[in-house]
Amino acid sequence: MSADDAALVRRCLRDEPDAVRTLVDRFQAEVYGLCARLLRHRHDAEDVTQEVFLRVFRSLKRWDSSRPLRPWVMGIAVNRCRTWLAQRARRPELVDYLQDTAPGRAADDSAELVREIRDALAVLRPEYQAVFVLFHEQGQPYEEIAAALSRPVGTIKTWLHRARLELLEHLRRRGMVPADDPPAAAAGNPPQRG
Amino acid sequence: MTCPDCRRRLHERLDGVPASDVAGLDAHLAACPDCHALFAAVGRLEVGLRALTPPRPPADLGGRVVGRVLADRRRRARRRRALFAGLAVAAGLLLTLTLLARKSGTPDVVHGPTVTPPETAPTPSLRDNVAEATSAVASLTRRTAGETAEGSRLLLPDLPLPATDDAGLADALEPSAESLREAGHGVGAGLEPVTNSARRAVALFLRDLPVAAERKPGL
Numbered sequence: 001m002s003a004d005d006a007a008l009v010r011r012c013l014r015d016e017p018d019a020v021r022t023l024v025d026r027f028q029a030e031v032y033g034l035c036a037r038l039l040r041h042r043h044d045a046e047d048v049t050q051e052v053f054l055r056v057f058r059s060l061k062r063w064d065s066s067r068p069l070r071p072w073v074m075g076i077a078v079n080r081c082r083t084w085l086a087q088r089a090r091r092p093e094l095v096d097y098l099q100d101t102a103p104g105r106a107a108d109d110s111a112e113l114v115r116e117i118r119d120a121l122a123v124l125r126p127e128y129q130a131v132f133v134l135f136h137e138q139g140q141p142y143e144e145i146a147a148a149l150s151r152p153v154g155t156i157k158t159w160l161h162r163a164r165l166e167l168l169e170h171l172r173r174r175g176m177v178p179a180d181d182p183p184a185a186a187a188g189n190p191p192q193r194g
Numbered sequence: 195m196t197c198p199d200c201r202r203r204l205h206e207r208l209d210g211v212p213a214s215d216v217a218g219l220d221a222h223l224a225a226c227p228d229c230h231a232l233f234a235a236v237g238r239l240e241v242g243l244r245a246l247t248p249p250r251p252p253a254d255l256g257g258r259v260v261g262r263v264l265a266d267r268r269r270r271a272r273r274r275r276a277l278f279a280g281l282a283v284a285a286g287l288l289l290t291l292t293l294l295a296r297k298s299g300t301p302d303v304v305h306g307p308t309v310t311p312p313e314t315a316p317t318p319s320l321r322d323n324v325a326e327a328t329s330a331v332a333s334l335t336r337r338t339a340g341e342t343a344e345g346s347r348l349l350l351p352d353l354p355l356p357a358t359d360d361a362g363l364a365d366a367l368e369p370s371a372e373s374l375r376e377a378g379h380g381v382g383a384g385l386e387p388v389t390n391s392a393r394r395a396v397a398l399f400l401r402d403l404p405v406a407a408e409r410k411p412g413l
Contacts, residue, residue, distance in 0.1 A: 002375045010378055015267065017260070017264060020260055020264060021255050021256070021260050024256050024259050024260050025256055028251055028252055028256050029248070029250070032249065032251035032255065033248040033249050033250075033251075036249035037249065039259060045249070046251075046252065046255055048333075049251065049255065049259065050255075050259050053262075053263055054262065054263060054266055057263050057267065058264070058266070058270075063331070077208065097276075108243035110241055110242060110244075113238060113241060113242035113245065113247050114242050114245050116242070117239070117242045117243070117246060118246075119374050135377060136208075136243050136246075136247065137243075137246065140259060148287070153212075157205075160205075161205050164205065164239070166241060167239060168232060168235040168236060169235075169237060171235050171238055171242075172235050175239055176235075177231065177234050177235045177238050178234075194332060
């Protein structure tokens with residue numbers, strides 16, 4: 001993976017348009033997904049995704065080829081989102097919130113559940129949001145998240161645990177957990193991640 | 195099993211770690227309403243996470259990103275080239291000026307056993323030029339003062355004179371001539387400080403210049 005990344009980066013540094021395209025294709029879904037979750041605004045997410053890749057390519061020479069590329073890219077994405085959120089906080093509130101994540105055809109109440117999870121995520125601290133999205137939605141391991149956020153793995157675990165407990169509390173408070181619902185005891189299969 | 199153990203198992207479950215000691219956990223959940231409710235919420239969270247599809251980027255976003263990145267690279271490359279070209283022109287200009295200055299500063303013919311090294315060669319030509327400029331300014335000022343005074347003196351013969359004899363004329367004009375003479379001297383004296391100031395300023399400037407190489411005798 002790292003050798004592949006290094007070869008791709010070398011090609012990008014030689015200004016090969018195909019390599020630029022490959023690198024963008026490799027990470028754009030994750031970068032956009034994270035931006036969309038953190039910013040909750042489609043157009044902002046697109047703008048920030050473009051900014052992220054501009055910064056990635058401008059600083060590609062500084063990438064340490066002994067480390068994986070994805071956490072480095074995602075770290076830039078997290079930082080850009082943080083900056084964007086800070087700038088947006090000084091502007092009038094936006095109304096075009098992200099609406100493209102509804103499950104749609106679900107026969108049960110999962111659409112409502114998803115909406116509640118999104119709402120609960122939105123009020124978490126940005127670093128909790130980032131960790132939750134990177135782990136549960138994008139399936140990234142703790143080590144990569146720690147590298148992306150430049151924090152120790154222990155800190156990342158702490159943030160993720162707090163994020164989960166806040167989400168669980170939100171679901172309970174919002175009545176999304178029926179009283180007679182049997183607990184998901186450890187007997188079940190572990191959920192699929194990512 | 196305790197409540198903290200139960201919490202730890204909860205996170206292990208959400209981490210995807212295979213379950214262990216299921217009987218102990220079930221027993222605790224049956225006895226602890228809080229942990230029972232928490233684990234029930236975990237089940238709902240898992241359902242929601244499975245239904246939570248990641249936001250998909252627009253189909254044309256990749257193309258837009260690539261286009262913007264390539265345009266940015268082209269722009270930066272152009273800027274870099276322009277910067278290098280500017281630096282090259284500046285360096286060339288500097289080199290040319292240095293060579294010209296060195297060439298004009300070198301004596302045409304060098305006699306004698308010793309030759310001053312180029313890097314320590316003074317710049318007599320500049321000093322000479324400044325000295326010439328000094329004398330030019332001084333002479334110009336002096337000439338201006340002189341012409342002004344002379345013009346004042348010349349006014350006298352152009353005046354319409356009464357028809358009298360020479361001695362009478364001289365006597366008649368003496369007061370006017372005297373006043374005009376005084377005015378001429380006054381103008382001259384008034385301009386003299388300007389001349390002196392210019393001379394002093396140039397002398398101060400010359401004092402800061404490197405000492406000119408002593409010319410060989412006969413040059």
